[in-house]
Amino acid sequence: MVDLNTYLVIGALLFSLGIFGVITRRNGVAVLMGVELILNAANVNFVAFARFGGMDLSGHIFSLFVIILAAAEAAVALAIILNIYNNMGTINIDEADQLKQ
Amino acid sequence: MGNIQSISYFLPELMVIATVVVALIADLVYSDRNSYKVGYLVIAGLVVASFTLWLSLPEETTPIFLNTIVVDPFSRIFKFVFLLATFIVVLMSMNSDELKGVRTGEYYTLMAAMVLGMSLMASSVDLIMVYLSIEIVSIISFILAGYLRAQVRSNEAALKYVIYGAFSSGLMLYGLSLLYGLTGTTKLFQLSGSISSLGPGSNLTLTVSTILMLAGFGYKVAIVPFHFWTPDVYEGAPTPVTAYLSVAPKAAGFALLIRFFNTLFGTGQPLNSPVWQAMEGVPWQDILMVLAAVTMTVGNLVAIQQKNIKRLLAYSSIAHAGYILMGVPVLSQEGVYAIVFYIIVYLFMQLGAFSLAIVVSNRYGTEIIEEYSGIGWKSPYLGFFMAVFMFSLTGIPPTAGFIGKMYLFAALINGGSQFYWLAIIGVLNSVISLYYYMRVVKVMYFQGGREKDLYVPGGMSAAIVLAMAIPSIYFGVRWSFLADWVNSSLKFFIAGF
Numbered sequence: 001m002v003d004l005n006t007y008l009v010i011g012a013l014l015f016s017l018g019i020f021g022v023i024t025r026r027n028g029v030a031v032l033m034g035v036e037l038i039l040n041a042a043n044v045n046f047v048a049f050a051r052f053g054g055m056d057l058s059g060h061i062f063s064l065f066v067i068i069l070a071a072a073e074a075a076v077a078l079a080i081i082l083n084i085y086n087n088m089g090t091i092n093i094d095e096a097d098q099l100k101q
Numbered sequence: 102m103g104n105i106q107s108i109s110y111f112l113p114e115l116m117v118i119a120t121v122v123v124a125l126i127a128d129l130v131y132s133d134r135n136s137y138k139v140g141y142l143v144i145a146g147l148v149v150a151s152f153t154l155w156l157s158l159p160e161e162t163t164p165i166f167l168n169t170i171v172v173d174p175f176s177r178i179f180k181f182v183f184l185l186a187t188f189i190v191v192l193m194s195m196n197s198d199e200l201k202g203v204r205t206g207e208y209y210t211l212m213a214a215m216v217l218g219m220s221l222m223a224s225s226v227d228l229i230m231v232y233l234s235i236e237i238v239s240i241i242s243f244i245l246a247g248y249l250r251a252q253v254r255s256n257e258a259a260l261k262y263v264i265y266g267a268f269s270s271g272l273m274l275y276g277l278s279l280l281y282g283l284t285g286t287t288k289l290f291q292l293s294g295s296i297s298s299l300g301p302g303s304n305l306t307l308t309v310s311t312i313l314m315l316a317g318f319g320y321k322v323a324i325v326p327f328h329f330w331t332p333d334v335y336e337g338a339p340t341p342v343t344a345y346l347s348v349a350p351k352a353a354g355f356a357l358l359i360r361f362f363n364t365l366f367g368t369g370q371p372l373n374s375p376v377w378q379a380m381e382g383v384p385w386q387d388i389l390m391v392l393a394a395v396t397m398t399v400g401n402l403v404a405i406q407q408k409n410i411k412r413l414l415a416y417s418s419i420a421h422a423g424y425i426l427m428g429v430p431v432l433s434q435e436g437v438y439a440i441v442f443y444i445i446v447y448l449f450m451q452l453g454a455f456s457l458a459i460v461v462s463n464r465y466g467t468e469i470i471e472e473y474s475g476i477g478w479k480s481p482y483l484g485f486f487m488a489v490f491m492f493s494l495t496g497i498p499p500t501a502g503f504i505g506k507m508y509l510f511a512a513l514i515n516g517g518s519q520f521y522w523l524a525i526i527g528v529l530n531s532v533i534s535l536y537y538y539m540r541v542v543k544v545m546y547f548q549g550g551r552e553k554d555l556y557v558p559g560g561m562s563a564a565i566v567l568a569m570a571i572p573s574i575y576f577g578v579r580w581s582f583l584a585d586w587v588n589s590s591l592k593f594f595i596a597g598f
Contacts, residue, residue: 008282015275022268031264038271045278055285062229062287066274069236073270076243077263083247084256093264096257099333 007048014041028081028091032074039070107165110172113154113180117217120146121210128206136206140195143209144188147216151184168288169227176224178441178590179356182448183219186349187212189452189565194341196562198463199249208248212345215241219349223356226364228277228287231357235273235321238350239266246338246346258337265320265330273317279310289364296365311385315392318361321354322422325396332403335415340462343411344455347418352444355425359437362389362429389430394526397423401533409468410458413537414451417494420534421447427523428509431516434591439508441587446505446576450493453569457487460558460566470541474549477542480556482563484545486570491538493573496531501576506531 014037021034043063050059085091108115123146124139131138154177162173191209194200200208218237225231243266247259281287283303284295296307319327335343362385400420407413425447428440460483461476462468477484493500506527513524557563576583 011278018271022264028260028264032267035264035267035271038268039274042271042274042278045275046281049278049282049285053282053285055281058229058287059281062232062277062281065229065233069233069240072240073236073263073267076240077267080243080247080256080259080263083250084260087251087253087256093260096260098253098257099261099336 004048004052007044007052011041011044011048014038014044026092026094028084028093029078031093032077032081036070036074039066042066102163102165102167104166110157110163110165112157113150114217114220116146116150116153117213117220120150120213121217124206124210124213128210131206133204136204137195139206140191140209143213144191146213147184147188147191150216151181151188154180154184164226168290169230170221170224171226172224174590175360175441176220176356178445178587179223179352180220182352182445183216183223183349186345186352186448186452187216189456189569190341190345190349192561192565193344193452193456193459194339196463196559196565197339197341197459199339199459200341203249208245211241211244215245215349219353222353223360225357226289226360228281228289228292231361232270232274232277235270235317235357238321238353239270242266242346242350245342246334248342249339254337255339256337258334261330261337262334265327269316269320269327272313276310276313276317279306280314283307283310289361293364308384312388314361315388318354318358319392322351322358322426323419324392324422324426325399325419328396328399328419328422331419332412332415335418336409336411340411340455340459343415344452344459347414347455348448348451351418351422352448355429355440355444359429359440363432363437386430386432389426390520390523393423393426393430394523395423396420396426397527397530401530401537404534405537407537408470410461410470410473410541411468413470413541414454414458417534417538418451420530421451421494423530424506424509424527427527428512431512431520433512433516435508435512435515438587438591439505439512441590442508442580442583443505445583445587446493446501446573449569449572449576450490450500450502453486453566453573454490454494456562456565456569457483457490460562463562464556464558470544471548473541473544475545475551477545478551479554482557482566486566487545488542489570489573491542493577495535495538497535499574499577501573501580504577504580 018034018037018041021037022031025031025034043066046059046063049055050057081091084096120143124142127142128136128139162171164171191212215238218234218241221230221234222238225234243259243263246262247255249255283299283306284292286292286295316327323331335347397420400416400423404413404416404420407416425440425443428436493502496502496506510524510527513520
C-alpha cells in the first residue's frame with residue numbers, strides 16, 4: 001500500500017542523502033548533485049502532500065516552480081564551475097582556497 | 102485582486118522591468134567599448150521607478166496578483182532602500198578601476214533585475230513567491246560575485262557563494278514543504294490561522310520547519326551560523342558588488358524575515374497593536390534571540406583579526422546583521438521601527454565606507470589596512486570621511502549610527518526584562534567594534550609618513566562619498582524627518598484579508 005508516509009520517507013531519505021552528498025563530496029559537480037537531491041526531496045513532499053492531503057493544487061504548482069528555478073540555478077552554477085576549471089584546471093572545491101579564512 | 106486590476110499597483114516594478122528590457126536590447130547594440138553606457142540607461146530607469154514609487158501612496162495593505170504579493174507602506178519604504186542602494190552602487194561601479202576593461206552592459210542590467218527580485222522579497226505573502234523572489238536575488242548575486250571572469254579570486258567567491266546559496270535555499274525549501282504539509286496552504290495569511298489551530302502534536306515538525314526556513318533567510322542576511330560564505334565572497338567579489346551585497350539583499354532579507362515571522366507567528370493583528378503574541382509551542386523567539394547574540398559576537402570578534410578592509414567590512418556587516426536581528430524577537434512595533442531605521446542608516450554608512458575603499462584602491466592600489474598608513478595626511482578628504490563612516494558604524498554620537506543603535510536598544514529595554522541580557526550583549530559588542538573601527542582611523546593618521554599630496558578624488562567619486570557622509574552625520578543630529586517617515590511606513594502592516 002503506497003500512502004503519504006511512503007512518499008514522506010522517500011523525501012526524507014533523499015533529503016538526508018543530499019545533505020550527505022553536499023558535506024562529503026569535494027567535486028564541485030557532485031556537490032551540485034547533492035543540492036539537486038535536496039530540492040527534489042522537497043518536490044516529493046510537495047506533490048505527496050498535495051495529492052494525499054486533500055489540499056489544493058498549490059503543492060503541484062510549487063514543485064513546478066522549483067524545477068524551473070533548479071534548472072536556472074544549475075545553469076549558473078555549472079557556468080561558474082566551468083570558469084573555475086578554465087582558470088585553475090580543477091573543480092575540486094578544496095583547492096579553491098586563495099581567499100584566506 | 103485579479104491580474105489585470107493589479108497592474109496599476111505594480112507600476113514601480115513595471116518600470117524596473119522595462120529598464121531591464123531596454124538595457125538588454127541596448128547592450129546588444131553597443132560595442133564593447135561603449136557597453137558601460139548601459140549604466141546610464143539603468144540609472145535613468147531607476148530614477149523613473151523611484152518617481153512612480155513616490156507617486157504611489159498605498160493607504161493600506163492591498164494584496165495583488167491573486168494574493169501573492171502585497172502593496173503596503175512597509176514594502177514601499179524598503180523599495181526606496183533598494184532603489185537608492187542600486188543607484189549608488191551603479192554610480193560607484195562606473196568609477197571603479199576593477200571593472201574597467203570588462204564588458205559591463207550585463208552587469209548593470211543584472212543589477213536592475215535584482216531590484217525587481219528584492220522588491221518582490223519585501224512584498225511577497227505567498228510561499229511560492231517567497232521562494233521565487235529569494236532565488237531571483239540569489240542567482241543574480243552569484244553572477245555578480247563572479248563577474249570578473251579572468252580573476253581567480255572572483256571565480257572562487259562565486260563558487261563558494263553558489264554552493265552555500267543553493268544548499269541553504271534547498272534547506273529552506275524542505276522547511277517550506279513541511280509547513281505546506283502541516284497547513285495545506287501557501288498563503289501567508291491563511292498559514293497564520295492554520296498554525297494556531299494545530300495541536301501540540303505538530304510542534305516538533307513546526308520547530309524543525311522553522312529552523313530549516315531560518316537557514317534560508319539567515320543565509321540571505323548572513324547571520325551566524327549561516328555566515329560562512331560572507332567573508333570569502335565579500336573579499337573575492339568586485340568591490341562595488343561587495344558593497345551592494347552587504348546592503349541591498351540584506352535589507353530585503355530582513356523585510357522578508359520580519360513579514361514572515363510576524364504574519365506566521367504573530368497574532369495576525371496590524372502592527373499598530375502594541376505587542377504581538379508569540380506563537381505558543383515553538384521557541385522561535387528564543388532561537389532568534391540566541392542567534393542575534395551569537396551573530397554580533399562572532400562578527401565583532403573575528404573582525405578584530407582582519408587585515409583586509411573588505412574582509413573587515415564583511416565581518417562588520419555580519420555584526421550589524423546581529424544588531425538588526427535583535428529587533429525581530431521583541432515583537433513590537435518599536436522593534437520593527439528600530440530595524441527599518443537602522444537599515445536606512447546602515448545603507449549610508451556601509452556604502453560610504455565601501456566607496457572610500459574603492460577610491461583608496463583606485464588611487465593607492467591596496468586593500469590592506471596596514472597599507473592605509475598616512476592616508477589621513479596624504480589626503481585629508483579621504484581620511485576625514487573614513488573617520489566619519491567608522492565613527493558612524495561604531496555608533497558614536499553625533500553620527501547616525503548612534504541614533505540607530507539607540508532605537509534598537511530602546512526597543513529591547515521597553516520590550517521587557519527578558520530582553521535585558523540581549524541589550525547588554527549588544528552594548529558590549531559595540532565596545533568591541535570600537536577597537537577595530539578605530540584601528541583603521543589610527544593607521545590612517547598615526548602610522549607612516551606625513552607627506553602631503555592633498556589628493557582629492559575626481560568629481561563623481563568625491564560626490565558619492567560626500568552624499569553618503571552627509572546623511573551619516575545629519576541623521577545623527579536631526580533625525581525627526583527620517584523617524585517620521587519610518588513611522589508612517591509601519592501603518593497597516595499586515596491587516597488580514
